[in-house]
Structures are given as structure tokens and as C-alpha cells.
Amino acid sequence: MLGPGDDAAVVGAPDGRVVVSTDLLIEGRHFRRDWSSGYDVGRKAAAQNLADVAAMGAVPTSLVVGLGVPADLPLEWLDGLTDGFRDECAVVGASVAGGDITRCDLVVIGVTALGDLGGRAPVTRSGARPGQVVAVAGRLGYAAAGWALLEAGVPENPVLEEVVVAHRRPGPPYAMGPGAAELGASAMLDVSDGLLQDLGHVAEASGVRIELDPRAFAVGEPVSVAAKELGVDPLEWVLTGGEDHALAAVFPSEVRLPPSWQVVGRVVEGEGVLVHGREIGRRGWDHFR
Amino acid sequence: MLGPGDDAAVVGAPDGRVVVSTDLLIEGRHFRRDWSSGYDVGRKAAAQNLADVAAMGAVPTSLVVGLGVPADLPLEWLDGLTDGFRDECAVVGASVAGGDITRCDLVVIGVTALGDLGGRAPVTRSGARPGQVVAVAGRLGYAAAGWALLEAGVPENPVLEEVVVAHRRPGPPYAMGPGAAELGASAMLDVSDGLLQDLGHVAEASGVRIELDPRAFAVGEPVSVAAKELGVDPLEWVLTGGEDHALAAVFPSEVRLPPSWQVVGRVVEGEGVLVHGREIGRRGWDHFR
Incomplete structure (x- = not known):
């Protein structure tokens, strides 16, 4: 104005x-x-x-x-x-x-x-309740893969370009934010520090436990290619890589989610974020494996 | 919220x-x-x-x-x-x-x-019109005097304390801003770079000339004392010192201003900011004197 x-x-x-x-x-x-x-x-x-x-x-x-x-x-x-x-x-x-x-x-x-907000209630981190589902929209692990390639000094090439570009320009799924609010999301945040760490904020603010099923994650093809190049587990980038600014949200289980949202876990009573039933502690992903 | x-x-x-x-x-x-x-x-x-x-x-x-x-x-x-x-x-x-x-x-x-804004129109820099008056609310030259004392290494003492404190904590006349809008101010800004320079922005944005009468400025007693201590002209601090965040506003001449506003000049056709009928150029105050 x-x-x-x-x-x-x-x-x-x-x-x-x-x-x-x-x-x-x-x-x-x-x-x-x-x-x-x-x-x-x-x-x-x-x-x-x-x-x-x-x-x-x-x-x-x-x-x-x-x-x-x-x-x-x-x-x-x-x-x-x-x-x-x-x-x-x-x-x-x-x-x-x-x-x-x-x-x-x-x-x-x-x-x-x-x-x-267009009349909607703000979707905070504290609204997750047991029985709800956890879903993500947008890319995970891309920016982390790109950063790892740059740090390792891997020469840029067309096959690996997509993750390097993702590191430089995240491309968050902006419209999914207001969309999630309209669908009835009860908690939401953008993944800036890594999915495990960021969902930890939701679990803590909401007083709940979040259980993730890593088999539910569709690892992007470019992320898999980059992981092979560097000999690492791509799931580590997906679960701990930040800066893609994907959105992670919690929905009531009865909500019919459009395909842009991928269900990756559920909310239960308790605390912390569990993967395969085990908590990723301060010692991080490597220790967990 | x-x-x-x-x-x-x-x-x-x-x-x-x-x-x-x-x-x-x-x-x-x-x-x-x-x-x-x-x-x-x-x-x-x-x-x-x-x-x-x-x-x-x-x-x-x-x-x-x-x-x-x-x-x-x-x-x-x-x-x-x-x-x-x-x-x-x-x-x-x-x-x-x-x-x-x-x-x-x-x-x-x-x-x-x-x-x-509470329903008021924003008061920009571009609304000054010939025939209007220029007024200031708040302190001028205090922060500049305090900065000069600190830079000169003058030991702190109770008499000089007020300007040193003004350098550290400006104390702008916040309520005068919405108040000026209610009174009908047609242009306004806060004095952050010095009155001459900031009014220059108003003159340029409004396409007018601003004539200041330096005799209209009440130089604060603490500013006078500090100027004596350092052997400088206190009016230089008043006209060119920034960081007090006084408010300078332009009002239609028929507005009856409360005593918190001090009329210091007028708007005429032309360009630039004149003091005593002379423009302060890029070479600054010292050259002008």
C-alpha cells in the first residue's frame, strides 16, 4: 500500500x-x-x-x-x-x-x-493430539544432499544439479500451508533444521510422542543418486537435513489428504520422536544406525 | 496474540x-x-x-x-x-x-x-505544500552532544550526564506521531540523520523548499553546556545531529499547535532546505558558517 x-x-x-x-x-x-x-x-x-x-x-x-x-x-x-x-x-x-x-x-x-491469515486460526506447533497423523508436503533431503556435494567438492554435473539447485533455492510448497489450515491441520511447521529435530518441537509443544515410519518416505531420485555418489544413506538426509522448507503437519486421522501430502507417521501419547520405535538421541543418526 | x-x-x-x-x-x-x-x-x-x-x-x-x-x-x-x-x-x-x-x-x-494506524491515513514525506509550517517535537542535538563528549573522552559528570544518556537512550516523543496525524499533519518523519538532511528528504519528496529560522530553535540547556565544554556551536548539533528521533512535521498554517510542537520554519515553492536564506550544501555546516 x-x-x-x-x-x-x-x-x-x-x-x-x-x-x-x-x-x-x-x-x-x-x-x-x-x-x-x-x-x-x-x-x-x-x-x-x-x-x-x-x-x-x-x-x-x-x-x-x-x-x-x-x-x-x-x-x-x-x-x-x-x-x-x-x-x-x-x-x-x-x-x-x-x-x-x-x-x-x-x-x-x-x-x-x-x-x-484470511480468517483462519493460526496453526501452531502445540496442537498435535494422540490418534492424529503426521504428513509432509514438499521435498526432504534435497538441500542437504546439495550441500554435501558442494562440501565434498564433487564437480557439478547435470545428474546432480537438481539437489545443488535445491540447496541454493529451496522452493518451499507455500500454498500447502494455507491449504493445510483449510483441511483442518492441528499443528504445522516448516522443516528448517531437519524433520526429526523440527517434529521434536511439535512433540514437545504439544506434549505428545510422534512415531515415524521411515518406509513411508519416498526418497527423491536425485537424493538417491547423490547418496550413491557419496556412499551415504539417503534417509539420513531425508530425516535430518534442513533447509528444504518442506511443511510438516498433523491432521485428524479422518481428514482425506490430497496426494501432495505424504503420511509419514502418527501421534501417540508420550514424548519425543521415534523412528522404527527407537528415539534418535543427541548422538544423532549415525549412532542410531 | x-x-x-x-x-x-x-x-x-x-x-x-x-x-x-x-x-x-x-x-x-x-x-x-x-x-x-x-x-x-x-x-x-x-x-x-x-x-x-x-x-x-x-x-x-x-x-x-x-x-x-x-x-x-x-x-x-x-x-x-x-x-x-x-x-x-x-x-x-x-x-x-x-x-x-x-x-x-x-x-x-x-x-x-x-x-x-487506527483508521488514520499514513503521514508520508511527500505531503508538504507551500504556505504550510514546519514544526518539531522532541529533543534536537542531545544525542549528538553526548556522542561528541564520549568521542572527546570528556569524563562523565552529572552536569553533562543528560546528553550522554540521550546518546544511549534517545527517548523519542512517540505519542506526538499519531497526535500530529490527528492535528492534520501533511508530512512527517523522525529525525534520525539530522534535521537538515531529513527535512531535505521531505523537500525532495514533496517538491518544495523548506526555509528554517535558526532563531526559532530553543537550544536545550544541557546541549549549550556541552557545547561550551567542547567549544563548538550548539546549533550545529541541533541542525545536523541525528539519533534523537525527534519528530519533524509539516502542518497547514491554520492548525493551532499545542506547545509540544515548536514551529521552526515554513514551506515555500522551490527546492532544498535553507537556513537564514542560504542552502547548506554537501560541504556541510562548517562551510556554511
């Missing part, structure tokens, strides 16, 4: 409530300029916040960005970043409403996304 | 629009840990964004914060920062709705403030 250039932007909030999510991305920690272009970083930074908004059951409406940039940052990198923000926003019909830019010795990106 | 702990927060936006402002503060550039406590930095970081929201004529409702912190940051500094955010929000009846924390080699603070 009023964009960049004033003290503040004005954004429509027809619902009378606004959903707001903020993240800080630091060069060297959340992205590497030798691995990702400015455009990719813009897409990714926008995606992770827009996905947070979608995971509440809201439709993202706008983004505001605070940028810290070194004096020697190439202008084309900054232009790419801006284009990336714009294009990722366009995917959901949102726009960049405003921002702030300042000097900093490294690239720092503060992203805040706003969204509208 | 829904605070920290989920993917995103939910904030009331009864107006159906939401005002949003974001800033990135970098250690060493926007604050120094040897000059300001964590608490002071929290107050100041919150204040500058809450003031941006107030300068649109809105009432601030909430703040979200993205934090980058070094591993060796003392916990009490972080606690102080959090307390500072909370206390500055409390001044306007707002609250901290959510945030994100990550590691970074230096302290980086991304602050986003939201506000509600």
Missing part, C-alpha cells in the same frame, strides 16, 4: 491480524558467496521467511529487508540479491515493501516476512 | 493495514559496547524503529528481533539487551513478539517494528 522510501511501509492486513517472522542470515554461516550467487541468496533468504509464514497457515503478503554490505561488495551481487528477493516474493504474490542498508564487514541479511 | 516460540508471531492489526519498519544495527558502526550497555543498545535499537512507526502517524504494536551474537558475548549483556527491548516497547504499550538468534563474529541486531 506504501512501499520503500518513507520511514516505514504500509502493508494490507485485511484479516485484522498479521503474521510476522524474522531471520538473520550471516555470510559464512548461512551462505557462502563462493557457493551461491547474490540471486540465490536472495531467493533463499526470502524463501525461509515466507515458508515460516505459510507454516502458520497464512498467505505471505510482503517482505522487509535490512542489509549489511561490505564496501567492496560487487554491485551485481547486490542487484542479484534484490532480484532474488523480488522473484521469490512473486512466487507467492508478495512484494518487497521496504528496507534498510548499511555498511558491515560481512554480508548480513535481516529478513522479515508478513502474512495474512 | 501469539508470541515467540512458533514459526511466526501473530500480531493484531485492527486497522486492516499494518505499518512496518526495519533497521539493521551493526556493532562498531551503530553502537559501541564500551560506550553503551546491552540495555542501552536494546532501548536505542527499539526506539529508532518505534519512532519510524510513530512518524507515520501510527501507534507501535510490536517488535520482532533478529540477533547475531559472538560466542563470547557475556550473558548479562544479552539479558540487558532483551530487557532494553522490553522496556522501550513498554513505553508505547508494544511488546516483543518474536525473534531469531544466531552466531556472528560481531553483535548484529535486526529490528522490525509494527504499528497500527
Whole structure:
């Protein structure tokens, strides 16, 4: 409604409530300029916040960005970043409403996304109840596979490209967020730290146990190919890899889910997240195997 | 409505629009840990964004914060920062709705403030018209005087304390923002970079000239004392000092302004900001004198 250039932007909030999510991305920690272009970083930074908004059951409406940039940052990198923000926003019909830019010795990106609930109740992490089912929409393990390939220095090639691109530009299933809310999801979040860890937040906030059946996961073909290349178990990426920003939601068992949602487990009484009936502890996946 | 702990927060936006402002503060550039406590930095970081929201004529409702912190940051500094955010929000009846924390080699603070217009039109920078008057509410030159004292290494003493505290905790006149909108202000901003520079934005956005009468400025007693201590002209701090987050607004000449607003100039046809009939150019105040 009023964009960049004033003290503040004005954004429509027809619902009378606004959903707001903020993240800080630091060069060297959340992205590497030798691995990702400015455009990719813009897409990714926008995606992770827009996905947070979608995971509440809201439709993202706008983004505001605070940028810290070194004096020697190439202008084309900054232009790419801006284009990336714009294009990722366009995917959901949102726009960049405003921002702030300042000097900093490294690239720092503060992203805040706003969204509208359209009359729906927000879908939090605390609504999972025993007897409900756990389902995921979107990709799992892709970004982790891409990161592993880049870290291992595997030369890029067409067969492996899809997971590397997934690392650079997540592509969350935004529309599934409000869609899940309409279907009656009782809890939801976006998978940013890995499915096991993120479902652990749902289990804790809801006071329940979540049991996953790893046989239920359809491991993506590109993830399998990358796993073979590196000689690892692809299921590890699927269960512990973050940054794909898939959506994980809990539904009453009677809800008829469309095929975009894959049922991967169920909610029972208790605590923690169990795979094959065993809890993945602090020592992680390797120890569990 | 829904605070920290989920993917995103939910904030009331009864107006159906939401005002949003974001800033990135970098250690060493926007604050120094040897000059300001964590608490002071929290107050100041919150204040500058809450003031941006107030300068649109809105009432601030909430703040979200993205934090980058070094591993060796003392916990009490972080606690102080959090307390500072909370206390500055409390001044306007707002609250901290959510945030994100990550590691970074230096302290980086991304602050986003939201506000509600309560049915009023946003007061932008582009509404100044010839024949109107320019007025300011709040303090001018205090923070600049405090910064100059700290930079000069003047030992802190009770007489000079007020300006040093003003540098650390600005104390913007928040309520005057929505108040100005109610009075019929046609343009407004908060003074963050210095009155001359900020009014330059109003002049440019509105396509007008602003003429200031420096004799109209009541130089604060603590600013005069600090100026005497350092042997400088206090009016320089008043006209070019930023960070007090006073509000500068343009009103139709027939509006009867309450005493909290001090008329300091008028809007005429033309461009730029003139003091004593002369424009302060890029070479700044010293050259002008």
C-alpha cells in the first residue's frame, strides 16, 4: 500500500491480524558467496521467511529487508540479491515493501516476512493430539544432499544439479500451508533444521510422542543418486537435513489428504520422536544406525 | 496474540493495514559496547524503529528481533539487551513478539517494528505544500552532544550526564506521531540523520523548499553546556545531529499547535532546505558558517 522510501511501509492486513517472522542470515554461516550467487541468496533468504509464514497457515503478503554490505561488495551481487528477493516474493504474490542498508564487514541479511491469515486460526506447533497423523508436503533431503556435494567438492554435473539447485533455492510448497489450515491441520511447521529435530518441537509443544515410519518416505531420485555418489544413506538426509522448507503437519486421522501430502507417521501419547520405535538421541543418526 | 516460540508471531492489526519498519544495527558502526550497555543498545535499537512507526502517524504494536551474537558475548549483556527491548516497547504499550538468534563474529541486531494506524491515513514525506509550517517535537542535538563528549573522552559528570544518556537512550516523543496525524499533519518523519538532511528528504519528496529560522530553535540547556565544554556551536548539533528521533512535521498554517510542537520554519515553492536564506550544501555546516 506504501512501499520503500518513507520511514516505514504500509502493508494490507485485511484479516485484522498479521503474521510476522524474522531471520538473520550471516555470510559464512548461512551462505557462502563462493557457493551461491547474490540471486540465490536472495531467493533463499526470502524463501525461509515466507515458508515460516505459510507454516502458520497464512498467505505471505510482503517482505522487509535490512542489509549489511561490505564496501567492496560487487554491485551485481547486490542487484542479484534484490532480484532474488523480488522473484521469490512473486512466487507467492508478495512484494518487497521496504528496507534498510548499511555498511558491515560481512554480508548480513535481516529478513522479515508478513502474512495474512484470511480468517483462519493460526496453526501452531502445540496442537498435535494422540490418534492424529503426521504428513509432509514438499521435498526432504534435497538441500542437504546439495550441500554435501558442494562440501565434498564433487564437480557439478547435470545428474546432480537438481539437489545443488535445491540447496541454493529451496522452493518451499507455500500454498500447502494455507491449504493445510483449510483441511483442518492441528499443528504445522516448516522443516528448517531437519524433520526429526523440527517434529521434536511439535512433540514437545504439544506434549505428545510422534512415531515415524521411515518406509513411508519416498526418497527423491536425485537424493538417491547423490547418496550413491557419496556412499551415504539417503534417509539420513531425508530425516535430518534442513533447509528444504518442506511443511510438516498433523491432521485428524479422518481428514482425506490430497496426494501432495505424504503420511509419514502418527501421534501417540508420550514424548519425543521415534523412528522404527527407537528415539534418535543427541548422538544423532549415525549412532542410531 | 501469539508470541515467540512458533514459526511466526501473530500480531493484531485492527486497522486492516499494518505499518512496518526495519533497521539493521551493526556493532562498531551503530553502537559501541564500551560506550553503551546491552540495555542501552536494546532501548536505542527499539526506539529508532518505534519512532519510524510513530512518524507515520501510527501507534507501535510490536517488535520482532533478529540477533547475531559472538560466542563470547557475556550473558548479562544479552539479558540487558532483551530487557532494553522490553522496556522501550513498554513505553508505547508494544511488546516483543518474536525473534531469531544466531552466531556472528560481531553483535548484529535486526529490528522490525509494527504499528497500527487506527483508521488514520499514513503521514508520508511527500505531503508538504507551500504556505504550510514546519514544526518539531522532541529533543534536537542531545544525542549528538553526548556522542561528541564520549568521542572527546570528556569524563562523565552529572552536569553533562543528560546528553550522554540521550546518546544511549534517545527517548523519542512517540505519542506526538499519531497526535500530529490527528492535528492534520501533511508530512512527517523522525529525525534520525539530522534535521537538515531529513527535512531535505521531505523537500525532495514533496517538491518544495523548506526555509528554517535558526532563531526559532530553543537550544536545550544541557546541549549549550556541552557545547561550551567542547567549544563548538550548539546549533550545529541541533541542525545536523541525528539519533534523537525527534519528530519533524509539516502542518497547514491554520492548525493551532499545542506547545509540544515548536514551529521552526515554513514551506515555500522551490527546492532544498535553507537556513537564514542560504542552502547548506554537501560541504556541510562548517562551510556554511
